[in-house]
Amino acid sequence: MAKVGNRQEKTLACTVCKSQNYRTSKNVKNTTDRIELNKFCKTCGKHTLHKEEK
């Protein structure tokens, strides 16, 4: 059974236009690095690198 408390809601923002396009949750215990994902940004109209916001 998964324990609550290690997972945090994070916002992923486009590194090009800074739009906050995605939300995700991560396990802060297992994932200490900031999340970086290639996602489609509808503002840019293409795939861009999205990084975790605070």
Ligand SMILES: [Zn+2]
């Ligand atoms: Zn963008």
